[in-house]
Amino acid sequence: MLALYGVLFILFGFLMDSPQRIFQGLRQIIVEPDFLITDYIGVGGLGATFVNAGLLTLMAVLLLYKLDIKVTGATISTVWIMAGFGLFGKNIFNIWFIMVGVWLYAKFQKDKFIKYVYIGLFGTSLAPMVTQIMFITNLSKWLSIPLGVVTGILIGFILPPLSAYLMRVHQGFNLYNIGFTAGIIGTIFVSVLKSYGLVLDTRMIWTTGNNWILGSFLCVLFFLMIGIGLYFNKASFKNYQKFFKYSGRLITDFVILEGFAPSLLNMGINGLMSTFYVLLIRGDLNGPTIGGIFTIVGFSAFGKHLGNMLPIFIGVFLGGLTKIWNVNDPAIVLAALFGTTLAPIAGEFGWKFGVLAGFLHSSVVLNVGFLHGGVNLYNNGFSGGIVAATLIPIIEAFKKEV
Amino acid sequence: MKHHKLKISKIVDELMNYCFYMGSTHIHVDVQETEKYFKIYCKCNYKENSLKKVEKLVKLLNCTKHEEIEEYYWTLTGDCDVANELSLVGMMTDEAIVKYSEGQDLEITLYRYK
Numbered sequence: 001m002l003a004l005y006g007v008l009f010i011l012f013g014f015l016m017d018s019p020q021r022i023f024q025g026l027r028q029i030i031v032e033p034d035f036l037i038t039d040y041i042g043v044g045g046l047g048a049t050f051v052n053a054g055l056l057t058l059m060a061v062l063l064l065y066k067l068d069i070k071v072t073g074a075t076i077s078t079v080w081i082m083a084g085f086g087l088f089g090k091n092i093f094n095i096w097f098i099m100v101g102v103w104l105y106a107k108f109q110k111d112k113f114i115k116y117v118y119i120g121l122f123g124t125s126l127a128p129m130v131t132q133i134m135f136i137t138n139l140s141k142w143l144s145i146p147l148g149v150v151t152g153i154l155i156g157f158i159l160p161p162l163s164a165y166l167m168r169v170h171q172g173f174n175l176y177n178i179g180f181t182a183g184i185i186g187t188i189f190v191s192v193l194k195s196y197g198l199v200l201d202t203r204m205i206w207t208t209g210n211n212w213i214l215g216s217f218l219c220v221l222f223f224l225m226i227g228i229g230l231y232f233n234k235a236s237f238k239n240y241q242k243f244f245k246y247s248g249r250l251i252t253d254f255v256i257l258e259g260f261a262p263s264l265l266n267m268g269i270n271g272l273m274s275t276f277y278v279l280l281i282r283g284d285l286n287g288p289t290i291g292g293i294f295t296i297v298g299f300s301a302f303g304k305h306l307g308n309m310l311p312i313f314i315g316v317f318l319g320g321l322t323k324i325w326n327v328n329d330p331a332i333v334l335a336a337l338f339g340t341t342l343a344p345i346a347g348e349f350g351w352k353f354g355v356l357a358g359f360l361h362s363s364v365v366l367n368v369g370f371l372h373g374g375v376n377l378y379n380n381g382f383s384g385g386i387v388a389a390t391l392i393p394i395i396e397a398f399k400k401e402v
Numbered sequence: 403m404k405h406h407k408l409k410i411s412k413i414v415d416e417l418m419n420y421c422f423y424m425g426s427t428h429i430h431v432d433v434q435e436t437e438k439y440f441k442i443y444c445k446c447n448y449k450e451n452s453l454k455k456v457e458k459l460v461k462l463l464n465c466t467k468h469e470e471i472e473e474y475y476w477t478l479t480g481d482c483d484v485a486n487e488l489s490l491v492g493m494m495t496d497e498a499i500v501k502y503s504e505g506q507d508l509e510i511t512l513y514r515y516k
Contacts, residue, residue: 067470069470070466070468072468072471074468074470074471109404112469114469114470115469115470115472115473116470116473116474117470118471118474119473160473160474161404164473164475164476165477167474167475167477167478168478168481171478171481171482172475172478172482172485172487247485249482249485250475250478251471251475251478251487251490251493252489253465253471256465256466256489257462348484348485349484399484
């Protein structure tokens with residue numbers, strides 16, 4: 001099923017562009033910098049972008065299949081996050097160095113790689129760091145390429161202990177924990193590089209004008225998902241309502257707890273809702289926003305449902321009405337979609353705290369990107385970690401003792 | 403494997419948190435290490451009318467073992483008193499036996515093979 005969606009992305013890519021343009025686009029995607037915000041549609045074209053996302057999806061599925069991992073909500077969220085960021089930041093070249101680093105860590109600990117594979121796949125959020133050093137610095141290629149390789153491997157090597165440790169800081173209320181970890185690693189690496197004179201540019205490649213074609217494609221994807229979910233769930237929404245009883249805090253694996261079919265329904269419904277939100281506020285459907293939608297779809301098997309996500313959307317939306325930006329500004333659209341990393345706060349403590357979390361997140365996320373120079377693709381996970389780590393102790397301190 | 407004994411401590415923490423959540427006033431925990439496994443035994447009383455919660459506990463503890471999830475998320479076990487991580491405990495253990503009946507103490511036995 002997961003592989004099927006990878007194949008669909010590739011087919012869609014070949015419908016959009018000729019093979020020659022796709023090949024050229026893929027090459028361009030590999031050599032261009034990938035830091036935030038780099039919409040691959042603007043770099044390599046629609047065809048190459050979706051082929052890249054499809055290939056990343058298939059690579060992740062193949063790796064998990066080879067390791068004999070049973071499909072759970074965690075598996076689904078990992079694969080969909082790879083697909084989503086295959087549209088803006090991860091490509092078939094830049095992810096491998098971090099994966100190798102994680103693999104070396106497993107070898108160093110004389111442990112099985114299977115235990116660290118999720119950390120490796122999620123950890124590719126720092127993949128832009130590799131290409132940043134390889135292709136962008138003023139160093140000679142003889143130096144910059146090995147330096148990029150070593151940096152990627154080193155990041156992968158330190159990710160497992162750090163990601164497990166930092167989980168405690170937000171107590172699982174920030175779903176994109178690796179984003180929080182990668183934000184801290186990225187901040188330290190970039191600070192060191194800046195000390196040696198590295199100048200990081202800001203970047204905003206953001207395509208517009210594809211809402212009709214991409215909206216139609218997404219609707220087909222998600223209605224297909226709902227259709228398959230209904231088929232396997234015997235044409236009913238049985239067990240789907242049970243999702244709303246869960247807070248969504250890590251770890252809430254809907255596939256293990258309630259089954260695959262209702263999880264698929266939840267994924268399709270949440271995917272449609274997120275797409276409609278972007279269209280409703282007159283935002284743009286492009287690589288980054290579809291990346292946000294795909295991440296929601298993936299985590300809809302691992303903690304997110306309409307009940308805990310909507311307060312976050314409302315919080316970000318209210319922020320857009322009262323703060324100095326518009327609700328459909330690029331960074332704010334992304335803050336709403338990826339801000340659902342904080343959905344467990346609404347799920348555990350109620351919708352008011354969810355709205356507050358979304359409201360705060362939309363401000364914080366705009367101010368933390370410069371710390372890591374945009375090399376951490378899960379910037380919202382970094383911000384979400386900060387917001388959750390601040391809000392949770394306060395909420396708990398004033399919560400009535402049960 | 404790193405932190406293997408700390409993981410046992412965290413599982414015990416999680417079970418204790420659960421017992422308190424169930425209104426226990428008397429909790430007995432016994433941990434045993436053998437060559438092949440760790441055995442964690444927990445016995446506690448609980449408030450009446452909590453049978454549904456116990457049934458949920460059985461469901462969560464019976465999650466199959468998932469080493470790939472454990473290594474990333476294990477630090478969350480026993481760390482929060484507003485929500486539980488019993489499904490994570492289920493994924494960190496190989497076998498779970500829960501004995502309960504109306505008016506009797508709740509007995510939980512977990513095995514984690516080495």
